[in-house]
Amino acid sequence: MLAEKFYRSLYRIRRIEEEIARIYHTDKIKSPVHLSIGQEAISVGVCEALRPDDIVFGTYRGHATYLAKGGNLEKMIAELYGKSTGCSKGKGGSMHLIDVAKGVMGTSAIVGTTIPVSVGYSYALKYRKSNSIVVCFIGDGAVDEGAFHEGVNFAALKRLPILFVCENNHYAIHSHHVSRRNSDNICERVQTYGMQAECIDDGDIFRIYDFTNNYIKRIMMGHIAPVFLECITYRWKEHVGPNDDFHLGYRTKDEAEYWIQNDQLKKLKSLLGADISSKIESAVDLETKNAFEFAEKSDFPEVKELYTDLFKD
């Protein structure tokens, strides 16, 4: 049942990020964290439709993408702790998550940099006549970057198997899109490059899933072309860190209210009923506890690791 799968993935991400926020004050996580709380349904809706061989690239707000695609939880928490058992051996931190075996090909701290890289990956997939696709998750801030326009143009030009998913939470750090763009017309802009672009404005996880599923079906039928999906969403926490930031005054709690009421996690839970949801919750709670214990117990990298992993022989 879809709702159950969605709930498991969504609850798991929320639970883990809330745990990160809860312990952040202890300073055990010495890495800036950009929490996706409030935005997770996009990653879950998309990734639940993906196949194991499909590839995702994410942003520095990438915990949800990494986990939704099946990225190893223990290695993620260990990475946040800077431990040698982390997915990047502690050399990456929260903003540089990767799980190659699961098709999570990395997140980046520089806005927009993964866009052309995702496009290049999809070029290689098409060249190899693979049926896999690439999903490139970006935020609305990335639309301001030249790399966005260069990447989208090339994907359209070469008709590549790539789905762009723009998580539009309206804010680039504290700058609202009206202070950055003449009009709020991301889909229209993309369409002018000759690419189909649609917007899902209510955060509905089932719509996001269906959209992705349909895209994959089209690819499987041989209709290879890039597509752009804009998902309107809302970031509940501050840009970076574990706290709320409505006191700063750049946005209001009223603005957030629609999204808090519309929380997909709550919606899914009401669909499932208490029996099923609580079973999922206790399993996830245990998994979360174990992952943090794993990170706690793991060793820091040895000093000699400073000089490894620069080049491949």
Add this chain to the structure above:
Amino acid sequence: MQRILSYSEAIREAIVQEMTQNPSVIVLGQGVDDPKGILGTTKGLVDKFGSERVFDTPLAEDGMTGVAIGAALAGLRPVHTHIRMDFVLLAMNQLINMAAKMRYMFGGEVSIPIVVRSIIGKSWGQGAQHSQSIYPLFMNIPGLKICAPSTPYDAKGCLIQGIRDNNPVLFIEHRLLYYQRGHVPTEGYTVPLGKARILAKGKDITLVGISQMAIECLRARQYLKEIHIDAEVIDPLSLSPLDINTILDSVVKTKMLIVIDYAWMTCGAGAEIVAQLIERNIPRDVVIKRMGFASVPCPTTSALEQHFYPDAKEIALNAYQMIFSDKKAWQPITELQAEEVEFKGPF
């Protein structure tokens, strides 16, 4: 009999041979499939290998560098070509923030086997934005390999090595070097990145010339012969990693060093080479000099441009003055430089 090829022919042959033996090698860049084919180095490749493997790109240097990186992550070996090194400045974000970082910041989980070819310009009014040689900027960045060979033999061998290397390699060519001719074996071979080439043996002074300055050094060596000075000429070939030991051995022997950068000198390869030598406790009586571009943008008019670059005569004169502690001007017999006779505009 030795087979003689030009530098540009050697580059083309390296690409053709690597593309033939490995279907993962692709070539992209502005103009790689046009009738001129990057001064001949990519000419005819699209007919031979098809437009999926050899393709023109939008004028999007940073984006297309990212595309090359992504293709490399997926197992391809892209050779991305810039007809001017100045254009690489537009790709700094992807090169430095992504290509140089990804393997390390992902704990060794990925590798980025890309080659970024770029060509330095000189003479015939290239001017401030078509003549730059920015390899020192990249030498400052861990995670990139940089090579700038000066002979056809090394051009072919280093490029094949670069394509087979599992890491980002900046391959720097020089327009005037395209007319150099020399022995190039028919078969594919590699020249290691990280080993300097002694182009000519000598005992009196060490001349280290980067890119086309290696050729100026060979010419200076000829001038110095008139006055019985025997110069050793070294082409570092690879600037990152840098083979300091070959230079060190030479300097210990000659006690005299001129490093001629093909770039501005501040924080340049010359500065790095000299600093590394000093850290290795070279004898105190070693005399050292750096040469390089005048500290201004490159002027277009030849009246000024000819004073912007070091040349063989100036290198020879500096060597003469170092050896004889003699400030008086000595004039070698001048001669025309072969490639400047052959190389005519327009562009």
